[in-house]
Amino acid sequence: MQRTVDFKLPHFFNYPPYFTLQPVRETREKQVQLWKELILDYCRSQKMYIISLEEDFPLFSNPKIERSLSYEAKEVFLAALVSEGRAEWIDKNHKKCLVLWLRIQDWANYILDFVKENGLEVTTIEDIRSGIETHGTELAGIDRGVLMRALRLLEQKGKAVIFKGSSADDEGVKFSV
Amino acid sequence: MSVGAADWLPAATVMASGRPVLSAGEIERHLLPLVDLEPEENPRLAPLRGCLLVLTSHRLVFLHEASLSARALPLASIIHTYPPHRRHNHSPLRSLFSSSSSSSSSHHPRIRIQISLPLSRSEVVAVVVTCKADVDVFYGRLLEVIRTRAWEATASAAPASGAPVAEGAAPAEEDLAIRMPVVGVAGILRKEQETWESAGQNLQDAFQDLNALMSKAKEMMELAEKMRQKLLTNSSAQSNSNDEEMGSKQDLQDLLLSVGIVSPVTKETAGALYHQQLSRQLADFVRVPVERAGGMMALVDVYCLFNRARGTELISPEDLLQACSLWEKFDVPVMLRKFDSGVKVIQTKTHSDDEVFARISSLAQKPDALLKGISPSDAAFTLGIAPALAKEHLLNAENKGLLCRDVSPDGFRFYINLFNEIDLQNIHLPKTHGLYHTWISVATAAH
Structure with missing residues (x-):
């Protein structure tokens, strides 16, 4: 994974204690918050949805100051995101994490706005993920699972209907704007 | 009850720790708690009650611990001592002749002593031992001390006259x-x-x-003390001498200062009072070195220093710990402190952590420390204390939120805590002032 240039890391990324899990409660609380913000910011800018504890993640090490997070530290920071509803473990062993830089509710609202703006009352799932209109929005390359959950939420509220499309793996959506 | 009433005996000075002040060359030989001193013949002399009796090579000191006052009977004034005896109940003849004033303590062993007081003829007084101590041992020591006549040796300052x-x-x-x-x-x-x-x-x-x-x-010990005094006056006179010289002088001073407790409290002399007396002597002893070490010393260091000063009568670590833990009961200027990590130190009661924190904080804010942090040995060097102790101070400062840690292959280092300086709303916003700003400018210059 390559860190793209358009994400500017904050200054404290070069602060060595940022990479050591702080034992003192108050200090750690602040540290955890800073990590949560940074992870969400980064994932949003890089359109990343999955963080795996066992694979390299650009944020979790800083070669410039030769520091990297311990496994325990990564787990603590991700667990903090999970407890706030900004992430979800996607396996039982808590090795992989789905990061929700927008909550499902926020995604649903975002999709609704997007559909209104572009006049796409009827479209396909694939079009939402990679259509021409999607280009340049948050929806570009959205995790399929996240998208489906947002759409189902809209369906529950009576704002959308998901239906089977022409091919087996393509589904269509009809929005009632 | 204080000993003030017994003004027929000279007063003796007592330290705040409750230990008698010994004169030059005076050595403590035995201690007995709960001792009365009763004049047997002259009713005008007031008795002493419930005293700690300290037999030294020069005197019998009757110390009243509650009031921290004492009276001393110089051994030089003793004319004769009678072996201890008990007044048994089955001897009606004895009880008939016993003086009426001492009926309360008639079952306790008494050692009668004939003394010559200034401005009066000789008197007979009785040392009444009301505790369950071995009186014969005490009597043996007393005879031995009187025979040795150490007070004369000191008075004439003649060497080798001790035997x-x-x-x-x-x-x-x-x-x-x-x-x-x-x-x-x-x-x-x-x-x-x-x-x-x-x-x-x-x-x-x-x-x-x-x-x-x-x-x-x-x-030799007197010589060492003289040399130390001389060094002290010298170093204050020529304060512009270079650091290295000062350092070696300091070392020499340390060496000389640690030469000696003349009369160490031992199990043999103090018996059951051993830990209590040891505790008091330790309190007197550590005050100076602890103050010089900046108000705090590791227990291990104190152990070494104390035993070196004692020379031969070494104490065990358990004895030291017990002596320290007894301080809570006495009014002494030092205390035992246990850090969260379990490290035990001795500190003066006036010692304040805030002062140490202020110094650590300013150390951690130096440009170099902002960038690379500080290690316990850095702090030890700056604060002039042992690394183990410096680490305790750093951990304490971390606990207070002053510092935070960095554990890496390079080791365990501490940085000034910047976490609270960073704005959570906008993590990319560099502040235009304050600690975070200072750190950013130092860090960006370096990377």
Whole structure:
């Protein structure tokens, strides 16, 4: 994974204690918050949805100051995101994490706005993920699972209907704007 | 009850720790708690009650611990001592003749002493031992001390006069030894007796040498004290001498200062009062070194220093710990402190952590420390304390939120805590002032 240039890391990324899990409660609380913000910011800018504890993640090490997070530290920071509803473990062993830089509710609202703006009352799932209109929005390359959950939420509220499309793996959506 | 009433005896000075102040060359020989002193013949002399009796080489000190006051009976004024005796109930004749004033303590063993007081004829007083201590041991010590006449040795300052006992006793026995032919079983026994006696003689000679050595050691200690005083005055006179010289002077001073507790409290002299008295002596001893070390010293260091000062009568770590833990009961200027990590230190009661925190904080804000953090040894160097202690201070400062840690392959280092300086709303916003700003400017210049 390559860190793209358009994400500017904050200054404290070069602060060595940022990479050591702080034992003192108050200090750690602040540290955890800073990590949560940074992870969400980064994932949003890089359109990343999955963080795996066992694979390299650009944020979790800083070669410039030769520091990297311990496994325990990564787990603590991700667990903090999970407890706030900004992430979800996607396996039982808590090795992989789905990061929700927008909550499902926020995604649903975002999709609704997007559909209104572009006049796409009827479209396909694939079009939402990679259509021409999607280009340049948050929806570009959205995790399929996240998208489906947002759409189902809209369906529950009576704002959308998901239906089977022409091919087996393509589904269509009809929005009632 | 204070000892003020007994003004027929000279007052003795007592330290705040509750230990008697000993004069030069005076050595503590035995302690007995709960002792009364009763004049037997003269009712105008007020008795002393419930005192700690300290037998030194020079005096009998009657110390009233609650009021921290004491009276002393100089051994030089003792004319005669009578062996201890108990007034048994089954002896009606004795109880008939017993003085009415001492009826309360009539079951306790008494040691009667004839003394000569200034401005009066001789008096007979009784040392009444009301605790369950071995009076005979005390009496033996008392006789020994009186025979040694150490007060005269100090007065005339004559060396090697500490052992007149052995000198007086040994030749007499040699005169008595009549050579008998070695015949039969009796002969073998006699031969055995002779070897035994000559071994005893050798031993006595050896102890005589030891006594000579001891009195020399005393002179050495006086010399060391003089040298230290001289060094102190010198170093204050020429304060512009270079650091290295000052350092070596400091070392020498440390060496000299640690030469000696003249009269260490021992299990032998203090008996049941051992830990209590040890605790008091330790409190007197550590005050100076602890203050010089910046108000705090590791228990291990104190142990070494204290035992070095004691020289021969070494104490065990358990004894030290017990002595320290007894401080809570006395009004002494030092205390035992246990850090969260379990490290134990001795600190003065006036010692404040805030001062240490301020110094650590300013150390951690130096440009170099902002960038690379500080290690316990850095802090030890700057604060002038042991690294183990410095680490405790750093951990303490971390606990207070002053510092935070960095654990890496390079080791365990501490940085000034920037976490609270960073704005959570906008993590990319560099502040235009404050600690975070300072750190950013230093960090960006370096990377």
